[in-house]
Every structure is written in structure tokens, then in C-alpha cells.
Amino acid sequence: xxxxxxxxxxxxxxxxxxxxxxxxxxxxxxxxxxxxxxxxxxxxxxxxxxxxxxxxxxxxxxxxxxxxxxxxxxxxxxxxxxxxxxxxxxxxxxxxxxxxxxxxxxxxxxxxxxxxxxxxxxxxxxxxxxxxxxxxxxxxxxxxxxxxxxxxxxxxxxxxxxxxxxxxxxxxxxxxxxxxxxxxxxxxxxxxxxxxxxxxxxxxxxxxxxxxxxxxxxxxxxxxxxxxxxxxxxxxxxxxxxxxxxxxxxxxxxxxxxxxxxxxxxxxxxxxxxxxxxxxxxxxxxxxxxxxxxxxxxxxxxxxxxxxxxxxxxxxxxxxxxxxxxxxxxxxx
Numbered sequence: 001x002x003x004x005x006x007x008x009x010x011x012x013x014x015x016x017x018x019x020x021x022x023x024x025x026x027x028x029x030x031x032x033x034x035x036x037x038x039x040x041x042x043x044x045x046x047x048x049x050x051x052x053x054x055x056x057x058x059x060x061x062x063x064x065x066x067x068x069x070x071x072x073x074x075x076x077x078x079x080x081x082x083x084x085x086x087x088x089x090x091x092x093x094x095x096x097x098x099x100x101x102x103x104x105x106x107x108x109x110x111x112x113x114x115x116x117x118x119x120x121x122x123x124x125x126x127x128x129x130x131x132x133x134x135x136x137x138x139x140x141x142x143x144x145x146x147x148x149x150x151x152x153x154x155x156x157x158x159x160x161x162x163x164x165x166x167x168x169x170x171x172x173x174x175x176x177x178x179x180x181x182x183x184x185x186x187x188x189x190x191x192x193x194x195x196x197x198x199x200x201x202x203x204x205x206x207x208x209x210x211x212x213x214x215x216x217x218x219x220x221x222x223x224x225x226x227x228x229x230x231x232x233x234x235x236x237x238x239x240x241x242x243x244x245x246x247x248x249x250x251x252x253x254x255x256x257x258x259x260x261x262x263x264x265x266x267x268x269x270x271x272x273x274x275x276x277x278x279x280x281x282x283x284x285x286x287x288x289x290x291x292x293x294x295x296x297x298x299x300x301x302x303x304x305x306x307x308x309x310x311x312x313x314x315x316x317x318x319x320x321x322x323x324x325x326x327x328x329x330x331x332x333x
Contacts, residue, residue, distance in 0.1 A: 001259055001260070001261040002259060002260040002261070002330070002331060002333075003257075003258075003259050004258040004259060004260065004323070004326060004330070004331075005229065005248060005255055005256075005257055005258035005259075005267075005323065006229060006257065007256050007257035007268070009229040009230070009231075009246075010229070010230065010232075010233075011227040011228070011229055011254075012042040012043050012064075012227065012228045012229075012230060012233060012238065013040050013041045013042055013043070013225055013226075013227055014041065014042065014043035014044065014045070014225065014226045014227070014228050014238075014247075015036060015041060015043075015044050015045070015207055015208045015210070015221075015222075015224070015225060015226075016043075016044075016045045016047075016066070016089065016091070016149070016205055016207045016226050017045065017047050017070070017089055017151065017173070017176070017178075017205075017207035017208060017209045017210075017224075018032060018044050018045060018046050018047060018207075018208060018209075018210055019046075019047065019048055019049070019070075019209070019210065019211045020032060020046055020048055022046075022048045022051050022053055022109060023048035023049040023050070023051050023070075023109040024049060024109075024211055024213070025048070025210070025211045025212055025213065026211065026212040026213045026217060027212045027217070029046055029055045029058055029065070030058060032044055032046065033058055033063055033065070035218075035221065036063075036221075036222075037062070037063050039222055041063075041225070042062065042063060042064060042233055043063075043064045043065075043066060043228060043233075043238060044063075044064075044065055044066070045065070045066035045067075045068045045089070045091055046065060046066075046067075046068065047068045047069055047070040047089045047090075047091075048069055048070065048109060049069070049070050049071075049072070049109055050069060050070070050071060050072075050100070050103075050106050050107070050109060050110070051069055051109040051110055052067065052068070052069040052090075052092075052097070052098060052099075052100055053067070053069075054067045054095050054096055054097075054098075055067070056095040056096075056235070059235075061233070062233070064233055064234075064235060064238060065095075066091055066092070066095075066235070066238065066239075067091075067092040067094075067095045067096070067097055068089055068090055068091040068092055068146075069089075069090055069100070070087060070088070070089050070090075070151065071087070071088055071090060071101055071137070072085055072086060072087045072088075072127075073085060073086040073087075073127045073128070073129050073133065073134055073137065074086070074127065074129055075127075075128055075129040075130075076126065082157075083129075083157070084129060084156060084157040084158055084159075084162070085129060085156050085157070086129060086134050086156060086158065086162065086165070087151040087152060087155075087156055088134075088137070088138070088141075088148050088149060088150060088151055088169070089148070089149040089151055090141050090146040090147070090148055090149075091146060091147045091148075091149070091239070091242065092145055092146055093145045093146065093147065093239050093243075094145060094235070095235055097144070097145050097146070098119040099119060099120060099121040099144040099145070100118065100119070100120040100121065101120065101121055101122055101124065101137060101140060101141065102118065102120035102121075102122065102123050102124070103123075103124050103125065103126070103127055104123075104125065105125075121140060121143075121144045122140055130165075131161070131162060131164050131165040132165075134162070134165035134166070135164065135165050135166075135167065135168070138165070138166065138167075138168045138169060139168060142168060147170045147171075147239070147242055147243055148168070148169045148170065149169060149170065149171045149172065149173065149205060150166040150169045150171070150172040150173065151173050151176065151209075152173055152176040152179045152184075152186055152188075152209065153172075153173075153188055153191050154176075154179065154184050154185055154186045154188060154191075155176065155179040155182075155184045155186060158191075160191070160194055163191075163194060163195055163198060164198075166195070166200075167200060169202060170202065170203055170242065170243060170245065171202055171203035171204060171205050171242075171245070172188065172191070172192055172195065172202050172203075172204060172205070173186075173188065173204075173205050173206070173207055174187065174188050174189065174192055174204040174205065174206055174249050174322050175187055175188065175206040175207070175224050175249065175251055175320075175322075176206075176207060176208075176209050176224065177206070177207065177208045177209060177210070177220055177221075177223030177224040177251075178208060178209035178210060178211065178220040179209065180223070181219060181220050181223070187320070189278070189312075189322075192204060192325075193278070193280070193325075196280065196307075196308050196310075196325040197280050197307075201245070201324075201325070201327065202245075202324065202325075203242070203245035203247060203324045204248070204249045204310075204322045204323070204324050205224075205226045205247075205249050206224035206225055206226055206249035206250055206251055206322070207224045207225075207226065208220060208221050208222065208223055208224050209224075223251060224249070224250075224251055225249070225250050225251070226247050226248070226249050226250070227247060227248055227249075227250065227254070227255075228241050228242060228246065228247040229241055229246045229247060230246070245324055247324075248321060248322060248323045248324065249321065249322045250313075250319075250320070250321035250322070251319040251320055251321070252315055252317065252319030252320070252321070253269060253270050253271075253272060253313040253314070253315045253319060253320065253321040254269060254270040254313075254321060255267060255268075255269050255311065255313060255321050255323060256268045256269060256270070258311060258323060260302065260331040260332075263301060263302050263331075263332060264299055264300070264301055264302070265277065265299065265300040265301075265302055265309065265311075265331060266297065266298075266299045266300075267297065267298055267299075267311050267313075267323075268296060268297050269295075269296055269297070269298075269313045269321070270296065270313075270315070271294050271295070271296060271315060271316070272289065272295045272296065272313050272314060272315055272316075273288065273289050273295065273314050273315055273316045274286060274287065274288050274289070274295070274313075274314040275287045275295060275297075275298040275311065275312075275313055275314075276311070276312040276313075276314070277298070277300040277309055277310075277311060278309065278310050278311075278312055279306040279307075279308065279309045279310075280306055280307045280308055281305070281306055281307075283303050283305060283306055285298075285300050302328060302331050302332060304328060304332070306328060307327065307328060308325040308326060308327050308328065309325065309326055309328070309331070310322065310323050310324060310325040310326065311323040
């Protein structure tokens with residue numbers, strides 16, 4: 001039997017896109033910890049805009065902060081209403097990393113005392129919104145010890161021409177709660193499937209992108225989550241699980257196990273209205289709960305004519321969970 005999502009592994013509930021008072025958010029890191037911890041989260045990556053801070057002093061045995069930041073790329077002059085841009089979250093493999101990708105004009109969230117001793121990998125005066133520039137940025141970030149996630153392509157107005165820029169990203173946001181709450185259709189299955197059809201092997205993340213700045217500070221929080229399957233709640237173990245794409249994404253439902261045996265893919269989930277097996281072609285399957293019955297498991301016979309398959313779970317509120325795409329060789333070998 002091939003175990004793809006191991007029911008015996010602890011699933012650490014995580015929000016991997018979060019802003020605080022250190023950029024354009026309202027909550028302090030301590031408030032973030034308090035609010036997320038009491039809702040069952042074990043991991044939060046604080047990804048303040050262009051501001052890399054190590055918050056590990058606030059971590060404990062039950063809660064872990066991942067060091068990271070969000071960077072953006074846009075060509076100048078920039079028309080905010082109409083122009084495309086690129087946003088990426090950079091997650092550091094070690095909590096103490098300080099190596100920014102530095103552009104002097106983008107410093108409004110960095111205090112002057114930090115700027116005087118700022119450590120950075122590369123000085124770039126202007127960021128150009130091109131495939132080559134973004135691709136080089138991802139490669140530079142990886143050299144500096146970061147995992148890179150492609151953020152909210154719908155909100156960013158990115159079409160498929162930008163897809164090759166993210167070839168070296170370990171994951172993509174399948175759902176971004178902040179964008180969705182603002183009125184964007186930030187479920188990105190089409191973009192993700194396009195990347196898989198290009199041959200990429202990427203994980204999928206659902207994240208909040210919370211700023212907590214509205215009259216209701218909970219408006220953009222607790223809507224997107226990523227369940228990380230790791231051996232322990234230690235920084236290195238969580239990062240290793242992320243790097244190996246041992247996680248799945250959700251806006252509500254759970255995927256308890258995913259396994260393959262004799263060419264049959266089997267999934268066990270929380271209570272669902274539908275379970276979908278999505279592939280690169282028309283050989284797919286949708287299992288739907290019968291009236292007044294509960295659906296918690298489904299099976300799919302894997303055909304060698306497909307290149308990849310992913311599982312999507314839809315609950316009775318329309319919320320979804322997503323596995324990453326698994327290549328047929330991962331299932332049949």
C-alpha cells in the first residue's frame with residue numbers, strides 16, 4: 001500500500017499567510033498567537049510585507065511561528081486598478097534568517113534603526129514584472145534558505161503567461177481568504193491544474209492573508225488553513241514536511257487519509273457532500289452523498305492514461321479541502 005496522507009501522522013493546523021502591526025495588519029504577533037491558538041491552530045507564518053522578523057521567542061511547545069515575509073513585484077509606473085502584479089511568500093528554513101531581497105524604495109514598514117544594519121542578499125533598484133525577473137527572484141530566495149509560495153494569482157490579475165515564473169515554487173495558494181472576502185473568486189483550481197499540466201509538482205495552500213483591519217477584525221481570519229503532517233511541532237520538522245509537500249489545504253473539511261493499493265486510490269474525509277477526483281483529462285470521478293446519508297470515503301481506479309490526480313472534498317456548506325496533485329508514478333509504483 002502507498003500512503004499519501006498518513007492517518008497516523010499528526011495534522012498541525014496552520015495559517016501560512018498573516019500580517020501584523022509590523023506591516024499593514026492590526027494585531028500584534030502576540031494577539032495573532034492568542035486568537036489562532038484558541039481556535040486549534042498550531043502554526044502561523046507571519047508574512048509581513050517586505051519585513052522579515054524572527055518571532056520564535058513567542059513560540060512554545062503548543063504553538064510555532066515560522067519566520068517569513070511577503071514580497072511583491074510590479075512594474076513602474078503602476079496602475080493599481082488595472083495592472084498585474086506578483087506576490088510571493090518566503091518561508092525561512094531557519095528561524096533566524098535575515099536575508100531580504102532588498103529594494104530601497106520599498107522600506108515603509110522597516111524602522112530606520114533596522115535599515116542601518118539591514119542584511120540583504122541582493123540590492124535591486126527596480127523590480128520588473130517579467131517572467132525572467134520573478135523566476136530569478138525565486139531562485140535567489142531558494143539560495144538564501146527560503147521556500148517560496150505563489151500567492152493569490154486571481155487578486156494579482158495574473159494570467160497563464162506568468163505561469164513559468166513560478167516553476168521553482170514549492171506551493172501555490174489554492175485559496176486566499178482575504179482576497180475571497182474582498183470579492184475576488186480566489187479559488188485557484190484552474191491555475192493550479194494548468195501548472196500541473198505543465199509538469200510542475202507543487203503543494204497547495206489555503207491561507208487567510210489576514211490583516212484584521214476592518215470593523216470586524218475577524219472578517220479575514222480563520223477561513224483558510226493548511227494541515228501539515230509532521231513528526232513533531234519543531235521548526236525543522238514543520239519545514240521538512242512543507243518542503244516535502246506533506247500537507248493539504250482546506251477552507252473547512254478534513255482529509256484524514258489518502259492511500260493507493262492495486263491501482264485504487266482511497267480517501268477518508270470528514271462529513272462531505274461531494275468527493276471529487278480531478279485529473280488532467282476527462283477520466284475523472286465525482287462521488288455524491290445520497291439524501292440523508294453521510295459521505296466520508298470514496299475510491300478511484302487510477303488509469304495509466306492520466307498524468308496526475310488530486311482529491312477535492314466539498315462539505316454541505318460548500319467549503320472545500322484540496323490534496324496536492326499526485327503523479328501516477330507516485331500511486332502505481
